[in-house]
Amino acid sequence: MIRDQALALSGLLGESIGGPSVKPYQPAGLWEEIAGGAMSAYKGATSRTEVLILCRRSLYTFWRRTIHPPGMEVFDVPSRETCTVRRERTNTPLQALALMNDLTYVEAARALGRRLIREGGSTDDDRVAFGFRLSAFGWLPRDDRLPACREAEHGGLAFVRIGDGELRSAYLRGNDLELEKGRPTSVQAIVGKWVLADAAPGSEVSGCR
């Protein structure tokens, strides 16, 4: 649900129904660690259509009986070995880390940032209201929330516009070195290219694949 929501808000969610399962991002080497591990790994996406396939609803995630999708596991996914009447609910730092650093969310954040810049209007308050309405089921932020939101948005934009050039483009472009070791870089690159082009006009984007 959380992943689907992030994808939906950022505009990355692929809405096709049915068809074969897909293998979303997971940390490199995870399957190789277990006995009989290596399986045909992830296929990257090279076009907008393929992005939408990779970013289908979590329902379509490829499932291995002995090693569960890690992004679901930290959010207490049942093992599927027996029926589950009531799902466990934990509240751990592992979830915070997943939301901070799982590529799925990093990428969704980039894409959402792009939406805010492109569709959110021209002032900080407009963008905050737009972002809030997207993520909070259509509500507008109340006045007491506005200052905090505005500051957060401001900090984010400052990072995008005037932050250290190299760091900024590394982050926005999503040229993750780890990914290059056999992981798909292209979804990242596509999203990164959009964001760079919109957020920092004139930035170097030719390095994107």
Add this chain to the structure above:
Amino acid sequence: MPTRHQGVRFRGVGDPVLYLSNSPGMSQDTRRHILDDIARLNELKQSEFGDPEITTRIAQYELAFRMQTSVPELTDTSREPEHIFCLYGEDARQRGTYASHCLMARKLVERGVRFVQLFHRGWDQHKDLPGDLRVQCQSTDQATAALILDLEQRGLLDETLIVWGGEFGRTTYC
């Protein structure tokens, strides 16, 4: 107990904790700012609803931030002196072994972690008990003793309660 006391399970193979590293380009400074902003929003929410889970969430973001530096340091055994490996056994050099987990347990206790649980599996023998049990005992015996001795020599044992238990066992005649 409030959920902020919930345990964190370390993985036995590969990275003990997933998603620990920031994406390239994300500095700890920027991360700090982002977490401060998130905390402010969460505090507003908390003041409105009074849900203890929100308080936990705020605390867990902070813990996650600290884990980003403390966990790599915790699992790095390269700075342990030679006599530590004599004590725990050579297995302790290798990630995922019971001996390495015992060493990690000592480091956790040393750093003030209040509850540490170690598991050792594979005691469901059906045949070849003399052989299998010897292997099982070999991989647990020395390291367990080492952990207790190590805690003692660091002055930690007097305030540590050790519970040793099993939920499986076989008699010598199967």
